Amino acid sequence: MHTLTAHEIRDKIKNKEMSSKEITKAFLDRIEKVEDKVESYVTILPEEAMKAAETVDEKIAKGESVGALAGVPMALKDNLCTKDILTTCSSKMLHNFRPPYDCTVAQKLKDADTVLLGKLNMDEFAMGSSTENSFFKKTKNPYDITKVPGGSSGGSAACVAADEAAFTLGSDTGGSIRQPASLCGCVGLKPTYGTVSRFGLVAFASSLDQIGPLAKDVTDCALVYDQIVGYDAMDSTSVNRKYASFEKALTGDVCGLKIGVPAEYMGEGISEPVQKAILAALDSFKALGAEYEDMHLPLNEYALPAYYMISSAEASSNLARFDGVKYGFRAEKFDDLVDLYAQTRSEGFGAEVKRRIMIGTYALSSGYYDAYYKKAQQVRTMIMQDFDKAFEKYDVLVTPATPTTAFGIGEKTDDPLQMYMADICTVSVNIAGLPAVVLPCGYDANGLPVGLQIIGKPFGEAAILNAAYALEKNISKVRPTL
Amino acid sequence: MKISKEEVLHVAKLARLKLSDSEAEALSADMESIIGFANKLNELDTEGVVPTAHAIPMSNAFREDVVKPSYDRDAMLANAPSAEDGGYTVPKVVE
Numbered sequence: 324m325h326t327l328t329a330h331e332i333r334d335k336i337k338n339k340e341m342s343s344k345e346i347t348k349a350f351l352d353r354i355e356k357v358e359d360k361v362e363s364y365v366t367i368l369p370e371e372a373m374k375a376a377e378t379v380d381e382k383i384a385k386g387e388s389v390g391a392l393a394g395v396p397m398a399l400k401d402n403l404c405t406k407d408i409l410t411t412c413s414s415k416m417l418h419n420f421r422p423p424y425d426c427t428v429a430q431k432l433k434d435a436d437t438v439l440l441g442k443l444n445m446d447e448f449a450m451g452s453s454t455e456n457s458f459f460k461k462t463k464n465p466y467d468i469t470k471v472p473g474g475s476s477g478g479s480a481a482c483v484a485a486d487e488a489a490f491t492l493g494s495d496t497g498g499s500i501r502q503p504a505s506l507c508g509c510v511g512l513k514p515t516y517g518t519v520s521r522f523g524l525v526a527f528a529s530s531l532d533q534i535g536p537l538a539k540d541v542t543d544c545a546l547v548y549d550q551i552v553g554y555d556a557m558d559s560t561s562v563n564r565k566y567a568s569f570e571k572a573l574t575g576d577v578c579g580l581k582i583g584v585p586a587e588y589m590g591e592g593i594s595e596p597v598q599k600a601i602l603a604a605l606d607s608f609k610a611l612g613a614e615y616e617d618m619h620l621p622l623n624e625y626a627l628p629a630y631y632m633i634s635s636a637e638a639s640s641n642l643a644r645f646d647g648v649k650y651g652f653r654a655e656k657f658d659d660l661v662d663l664y665a666q667t668r669s670e671g672f673g674a675e676v677k678r679r680i681m682i683g684t685y686a687l688s689s690g691y692y693d694a695y696y697k698k699a700q701q702v703r704t705m706i707m708q709d710f711d712k713a714f715e716k717y718d719v720l721v722t723p724a725t726p727t728t729a730f731g732i733g734e735k736t737d738d739p740l741q742m743y744m745a746d747i748c749t750v751s752v753n754i755a756g757l758p759a760v761v762l763p764c765g766y767d768a769n770g771l772p773v774g775l776q777i778i779g780k781p782f783g784e785a786a787i788l789n790a791a792y793a794l795e796k797n798i799s800k801v802r803p804t805l
Numbered sequence: 806m807k808i809s810k811e812e813v814l815h816v817a818k819l820a821r822l823k824l825s826d827s828e829a830e831a832l833s834a835d836m837e838s839i840i841g842f843a844n845k846l847n848e849l850d851t852e853g854v855v856p857t858a859h860a861i862p863m864s865n866a867f868r869e870d871v872v873k874p875s876y877d878r879d880a881m882l883a884n885a886p887s888a889e890d891g892g893y894t895v896p897k898v899v900e
Contacts, residue, residue, distance in 0.1 A: 423876055515861075517861045559866040628842050632843050647886060648885070648893050652886070653886035660898050669822050669823040672822075677824075677828075695840070698846050700858060702846050755860055781861070
């Protein structure tokens with residue numbers, strides 16, 4: 324039962340073929356069985372989940388109207404605030420933090436009558452590409468538990484791949500939904516900046532962060548996006564516009580679709596199995612009536628350095644709030660107020676978070692601001708212009724989601740720059756605020772999934788989801804064996 | 806690109822971080838490599854290019870100035886490491 328997709332569960336519950344309690348129990352049993360191996364959860368909520376399922380079942384029995392995803396069990400990344408439920412960001416700094424409110428997306432999923440199974444592991448404060456930076460545990464890739472699940476939403480991706488929830492939410496600042504989706508063979512959507520409210524998402528880099536779904540298939544991805552998208556007055560960067568159903572827009576028709584394939588994403592550094600799978604997928608698109616051709620995004624190599632300056636600068640500012648006064652961890656020994664701040668932050672943050680705060684503080688400090696922060700923002704303008712030009716000619720762009728399939732646990736932890744390279748295919752999308760979806764398009768010789776990324780115009784989610792939907796039908800999916 | 810241990814300690818002070826000797830040394834090497842990587846941006850001529858802070862052009866989001874229910878004070882203070890008489894407590898700052 325745990326292998327069902329969210330839309331299958333929704334339909335079965337609606338048709339009274341299954342109760343929410345039954346399916347919730349099935350997922351809790353599944354968690355019991357595989358969680359020791361996968362370690363995707365920080366917090367599991369068995370009693371709360373069964374109670375929520377019971378409430379939904381009662382509503383249905385009484386004939387009351389229910390939400391669009393009534394009874395579907397799901398889980399949230401642990402940087403999404405959930406009222407009275409631990410929200411740790413996988414950091415010692417917030418190990419005991421119980422938010423007094425729900426983030427907007429959690430509220431929307433409550434309104435849709437979903438069932439929350441728990442909160443998911445991540446790289447501390449969403450900084451990382453392997454979920455090895457969690458204070459609590461290292462999540463494993465369900466396809467091979469000696470490999471990383473990717474990051475920072477590694478818990479969200481591994482959870483879906485291991486069938487420990489019907490779908491999950493993650494957040495994506497430089498690839499944190501798409502890169503783990505790619506490594507764990509799920510479908511992940513990073514929506515256009517401003518379409519999903521960030522209210523109650525613990526901020527990393529506010530001009531880049533965006534919440535999105537990780538799901539078992541494209542239909543699930545679209546229907547979850549339908550539930551979380553929309554204007555929210557509580558987020559000052561929320562875009563005020565109306566959205567038609569993305570699920571209903573899935574036709575699978577890509578006849579005449581113009582696909583650009585940026586050569587900069589297919590060359591050096593991209594492994595052979597990844598290139599092969601992407602080229603095969605492009606041929607599938609062609610067979611379906613789409614056209615593709617090679618093109619150029621010449622500034623792509625500057626996206627990663629620009630991203631690290633911008634995101635670290637914003638992080639150093641956003642993380643200033645963690646000082647041992649208002650919430651979370653406080654050091655036991657200190658001399659005075661300033662020492663309380665410094666001692667708390669030094670003991671509460673892990674190495675990668677400190678590294679990013681240091682880089683960001685450096686880039687914003689007197690004498691370096693123009694050279695690094697302002698320069699990166701100017702390059703951001705140029706990268707956006709590059710994309711604008713590309714979208715005059717093409718409807719969507721197709722690239723690999725990651726340069727390689729899943730790498731080994733511990734393989735890249737010694738060299739931060741090497742780890743940063745894992746995001747080389749994804750960061751430019753955040754810089755330009757664009758939507759992009761990742762889905763499995765093949766498997767390497769070891770059975771590890773290869774992810775394909777489809778990048779769209781601003782607010783072009785319907786087009787990229789539809790292209791993904793068309794391709795998905797031509798890919799035979801391989802499940803992990805746990 | 807050289808970033809000395811003194812520079813690292815200065816930045817740490819700005820960021821309210823206390824670093825051990827070994828942490829400062831490791832960060833000096835890491836920052837040299839990461840900031841060195843960022844120097845790649847200098848290959849691009851950005852003369853006259855307007856910096857972008859946000860991908861989606863937007864101005865201030867205004868709302869009506871109306872009173873709405875806010876969060877309960879005790880609920881907000883429940884997460885404080887130390888609270889007293891409806892406020893956060895910190896070490897004495899004024900002698």
